[in-house]
Amino acid sequence: MNHWLQRKSWQTPVGLLVLMSMAMPLAFASWQTLLNNFVVNEAGFNGADIGILQSLREVPGFLAFTAVFVLLVIREQRFALISLALLGLGVALTGWFPSVIGLYCTTVLMSVGFHYFETVKTSLSLQWLGHGEAPRILGQLIAVGSFSSLFVYCAIWVMSEWLQLGYASMYMVGGGLALLIVLFCATAFPDFPQPHTQHKHLVLRQRYWLYYALTFMSGARRQIFVVxxxxMMVEKFDYGVGEIALLFIINHLFNLFFAARIGGLIGRIGERRALVIEYVGLIAVFAGYAFVEVAWLAGTLYVVDHLFFALAIAIKTYFQKIADPADIASTAGVAFTINHIAAVVIPALFGIIWLSSPSSVFLIGAAMAFVSLLLACNVPQHPEPSRIAVMGNATPAP
Structure with missing residues (x-):
């Protein structure tokens, strides 16, 4: 009891979530920022090699549902830190293995840590945060991640241009900082109690059908943006490396200043209205992508598109309100797998469409956003376990 009374004001579940949200981008943004130059200049990759590497990177996300089986032997909080350590270790080792096989191995190690961490972090956030505070704090966590990413971009520029460090050193810095934060979290924070004992088996419930559908469509939309x-910015408008980097910086600055406010907005207007705003906006953005002919306008659409990602918090908080609390951990893994179904299919399939009609890719994206809009209109204004959908309300939780 004395231990809890002596706990510092920052030694809270939210404090732990903030530090973990800071550590993840330190590692992953380092890996992502250096990857293309590293694989070409040091590992001699060709197009087929990088394609296989990116496919391997997505496989652990598709298998995220297996997280529930790990929870049979490890508590969620400890599992989150172990996963974050695997991410940091994979990134720290990347620069020391400049070969095709070496990069495949370090990428899989990094990706296993990344995807398990994101799965468990979502579960812990929805368990630890109250319904009223969840949208705002989830927005703040996005802002924290954006701050870390901005720090990485600046640090890599300094290490590369001023300090003339090699790839191995820069990867070690990014992964090593994440590992140091993991070590601090493991020693400085107590094991926080979970409000509800979580199921240790796969949970697929009919009553969560709308959440599953929204999650799948969100994953599909993300792939069109990412891939x-x-x-298009590079192929059609000849954006250079500096201009692409500037777009990334602008995106993260917007997240830094607006993500928490967007989270607060969701808390005030509700999940249904937030999702409707997101998908109406996405229809306009994807239609704009299909027909835009001006470089600066295309860049503006790209920034607006990224800003809508923060509104996707509403999908998580909608689930939090309708779910049996014991289902959260298992369903988080299942949802992450559902989200990644699109990651396996869309890049290859839409890549073929792109060869003949790039605008068709974005028009299909607009159609997907319209389907998402219809689903969002089915979210109740005030979701709860007995009211999960306007139409198609399944059996409520016991």
Whole structure:
């Protein structure tokens, strides 16, 4: 009891979530920022090699549902820190293995840590945060991650241009900082109690059908943004490395200043209205991508598109309000797998469509956003376990 009474004001579940949200981008943004130059200049990658590497990177996300089996032997809080350590270790080792096989191995190690961490972090956030505070704090966590990413971009520029460090050293810095934060979290924070004992088996419930559908469509939208929007900037509008980097910086600055406010907005207007705003906006953005002919306008659409990601918090808080609390950990893993189904299919399939009609890719994206809008209209204004959908309300939780 004395231990809890002596706990510092920052030694709270929210404090732990903030530090973990800071550590993840330190590692992952370092890996992502250096990757293309590293694989070409040091590992001699060709197009097929990088394609296989990116496919391997997505496999652990598709298998995120297996997290529930790990929870049979490890508490969620400890599992989150172990996963974050695997991410940091994979990134720290990347620069020491400049070969095709070496990069495949370090990428899989990094990706296992990343995807398990994101799965468990979502679960812990929804368990530890109250319904009223969850949207605001989830927005703040996005802002914290953006601050870390901005720090990484600046640090890599300094290490590369001023200090003339090699890839191995820069990867070690990014991964090593994440590992130091993990070590601090493991020693400085107590084991926080979980409000509800979590199921240790896969949970697929009919009553969560709307959450599953929204999650799948969100994953599909993300792939169009990640794979094709940025590619269009380079192929159609001849954006250089500096201009792409500037877009990334602007995106994270917007998150830094507005993500918490967007989270607060969701708390005030509700999940339904927030999702409707997001998908109406996305229809306009994707239609704009299809027909834009001006470089600066394309860049503006790219920034606006990224800003809508913060509104996706509403999907998580909608689930938090309708879920049996014991289902959260298992369903978080299942949802992450559902989200990544699109990551396996869309890049290859839409890549073929792109060859003949790039605008068709974005028009299909607009159609996907319209389907998401219809689903969002089915979210109740005030979701709860007995009211999960306007139409198609399944059996409520016991």
């Amino acid at each position: 094709f929007a940025g590619f």
